[in-house]
Amino acid sequence: MERIYLDSNATTVVDPLVKQAMDPFYCQMYGNPNSLHRFGTETHPAMSIALDRMYKAIDADDEDDIIINGCATEGNNTVLKSVFMDTLAKGEPCHIITSQIEHPSVLKTCQYLEKEHGIEVTYLPVNKDGLVTLDSLKAHLVPGKTSLVSIMWANNETGLINPIKELAEYTKQNGVLFHTDAVQAVGKIPVSLKEVPADYLTFSAHKFHGPIGVGGMYIRHGNTITPLLHGGEQMGHKRAGTVNVPFVVGMGLAIELASQHLDYIDSDVRRLRNKLEDAILALPDTIVIGDRKYRTPNTILASFKGIEGEAFLWDLNQNGIAASTGSACSSEELEADATFQAMDMDNNLSHTGVRFSLSRFTTEEEIDVSIEVINKTVQRLRAISSTY
Numbered sequence: 001m002e003r004i005y006l007d008s009n010a011t012t013v014v015d016p017l018v019k020q021a022m023d024p025f026y027c028q029m030y031g032n033p034n035s036l037h038r039f040g041t042e043t044h045p046a047m048s049i050a051l052d053r054m055y056k057a058i059d060a061d062d063e064d065d066i067i068i069n070g071c072a073t074e075g076n077n078t079v080l081k082s083v084f085m086d087t088l089a090k091g092e093p094c095h096i097i098t099s100q101i102e103h104p105s106v107l108k109t110c111q112y113l114e115k116e117h118g119i120e121v122t123y124l125p126v127n128k129d130g131l132v133t134l135d136s137l138k139a140h141l142v143p144g145k146t147s148l149v150s151i152m153w154a155n156n157e158t159g160l161i162n163p164i165k166e167l168a169e170y171t172k173q174n175g176v177l178f179h180t181d182a183v184q185a186v187g188k189i190p191v192s193l194k195e196v197p198a199d200y201l202t203f204s205a206h207k208f209h210g211p212i213g214v215g216g217m218y219i220r221h222g223n224t225i226t227p228l229l230h231g232g233e234q235m236g237h238k239r240a241g242t243v244n245v246p247f248v249v250g251m252g253l254a255i256e257l258a259s260q261h262l263d264y265i266d267s268d269v270r271r272l273r274n275k276l277e278d279a280i281l282a283l284p285d286t287i288v289i290g291d292r293k294y295r296t297p298n299t300i301l302a303s304f305k306g307i308e309g310e311a312f313l314w315d316l317n318q319n320g321i322a323a324s325t326g327s328a329c330s331s332e333e334l335e336a337d338a339t340f341q342a343m344d345m346d347n348n349l350s351h352t353g354v355r356f357s358l359s360r361f362t363t364e365e366e367i368d369v370s371i372e373v374i375n376k377t378v379q380r381l382r383a384i385s386s387t388y
């Protein structure tokens, strides 16, 4: 077997059906959707179908907005900076509550607003299971003072799923805006905005077999957003820039196909993940972070005592297996894994994390081969380890 891809939380293979659906919008129907002539207007039916698919996939109401943007990083920045701008315009202080395990696109935006604009940010800790708790939110949310609560639906490194419904409900009961970064949830587990009263939600196509470079920002009706990008009149003045028609078409089909495969992911992908996880746990001095009942069905964050995560990845890569130590966004930084630190893991452990993330395209044979390679790699690296 030439190579095995187990890094789907970083990005996924584009579904061939998605690529096929995108193709006509490069050399046949290539007009600017904002153009009034036929080259532009002929793109509208496919765009409309794509957006309908997105609304259906996240159970959004027709009156709500889904703004197409370049990625979830942009969506997260837009929501956080918009809330800040709104409080600034009203001459009110800004207090954002988020968590210590958010993706850097949330954490670093909050740190920027704190440092450069003096806002107050509360970074909620996680409990021993790695989850944000309602009690923790209750201890810090101040009605009339807190401007926004932003908690990720599922963590990209551990796959741990936060109790978003109860966090959002409590936040709304206290008259505060709620945002969730749902990048690692959409396309993996059911996401319903009729169930969860979030005001804003962000997602990204390349996490569910759509193209890299396009994302969606959901805005519940009645809420405003201050654009991050000003210019043309696209997206109802909420996000300037020519809309990338093939990418929108691709994201629409990808989110529909992902929704159709949720049961498969919950059953077959989960079974393969558990098979790999059980094989990892059969090795001495290895742990997996977070109880699998609280995790997305495709993710394992494992720690192999005595083996640096980067060394493990290098060896796996030499054997054709792609995994990661956490979010690729920070893979070049060799600092201890933030999630391990947030969970008060032993510092030595936090350098030994390796994340395996499967998809609906992962096969049983790939898992069997990966188990063989991992067993050999652990044996080899521990034999030369200075700490094991």
Ligand SMILES: Cc1ncc(COP(=O)(O)O)c(CNc2co[nH]c2=O)c1O
Pocket: 009, 010, 011, 070, 071, 072, 073, 074, 103, 105, 152, 154, 155, 156, 157, 181, 182, 183, 184, 203, 204, 205, 215, 326, 327, 328, 329
């Ligand atoms: C929870 C979460 N939020 C936001 C982003 C950023 O999304 P983008 O801007 O559309 O790329 C990612 C990407 N996470 C990862 C990227 O590489 N490894 C990861 O775990 C993510 O996992």
